[in-house]
Amino acid sequence: MTVFWILAPLMVIAALGLLLVRNAVHAALCLAVVMIALAMMYASLDAPFLFAVQIIVYTGAIMMLFLFVLMLVGVDTSEAIKETIGGQRWIAAILGGVFVLVAVIAIGQSVSVAVVGLDAANSNGNPYGLAALLFGKYVLAFEFTAALLITATLGAMVLAHRESLTPQLSQGELAAERMREYAATGRHPGNAPTPGVFARHNAVDTPALLPDGTPVELSISPSIVARGQVRDGYDDDIDDVTRQLEHDDSRDDSGFGGEK
Structure with missing residues (x-):
């Protein structure tokens, strides 16, 4: 309980910073704080497997991927502030408020009720107990989550794809173009x-x-x-x-x- 009351305010502050800061790198660092605090909560609940996965996979791999993408795209590029879908800010605000209300109720109920059954669930080890829940009682929710992640990946690929307005030149055509530039301007065609x-x-x-x-x-x-x-x-x-x-x-x- 002490760990929760120490880390929960930090997570809320970092989450608000993720929404309010203007610099994309600062937002990514705030998200990293939320993930690390969540991993520490997993450790306090005797879930070492989830603790390691949260640190290695999410904080270590996915967050670094986010930072690499931000560095490649550029953190000083101007963003369009014109809305492409009318009223999306009001819809996002209402849905965000509903999510915050549900999260507060769920966290309040989980904190007020004593944790029961952790020893029995982790009797054969935390990975075994987690696998028994994921591929047993919650297998349908697990499959839906996997389908959602695949859909999000495909959506990111579609959004990042750019149509080529000009035909792609072959290696021979590129060499011929460099030779024509050399004949016209004298620029050396090689490296x-x-x-x-x-x-x-x-x-x-x-x-x-x-x-x-x-x-x-x-x-x-x-x-x-x-x-x-x-x-x-x-x-x-x-x-x-x-x-x-x-x-x-x-x-x-x-x-x-x-x-x-």
């Missing part, structure tokens, strides 16, 4: 060389060098070029390499550097 190629270091602010020692400015990130942070000391390296090659050529010409 840009990596920084530090043919140089004495692999710093990202050092241009790649062609075999003749010419620096390739396209190998530097545009952000580094825009900030003016391109390294200027590679000319000394070119001079050192040139002097070394000339020295090796003179040794070869004199017959001391190797067989002629």
Whole structure:
């Protein structure tokens, strides 16, 4: 009971934060607080299996997936505030109020009634007792829940799917387009060389060098070029390499550097 009265206010505050905060990352963190508190309640009720599943699967895997999606989509993108379905806010408010009322009544009844039967249910272990309930007395509700999750997954796939307005180009067509761009603008059709190629270091602010020692400015990130942070000391390296090659050529010409 003590754990419940400590964690329940935190869960309510985090749930309200999930609804009221404007930043999507902050909302995800509030949801993580709710899930972790729920897992601790499972642990206080002698349900170690549900505690582990709540932490590993929901908080560890699903929440991280939410955060990855938020990072990929972008947390600073503007959202449309125009309603596509008229009156949906009033309907959501009424349904939310009904849900809160039902949740308060259910939690109040569960707290006021003494917990009976936990020892008998967990006599063979918590996973066994949970499996006996899920695939026995509540198998129909379990199947409906599974169907609901599958429907939600399919709905997310349909909502995330975007129709392609232009036909997808094949590999040959992409190569031909790059060659046409090369003929028109002179842009190299291949990949840009990596920084530090043919140089004495692999710093990202050092241009790649062609075999003749010419620096390739396209190998530097545009952000580094825009900030003016391109390294200027590679000319000394070119001079050192040139002097070394000339020295090796003179040794070869004199017959001391190797067989002629």
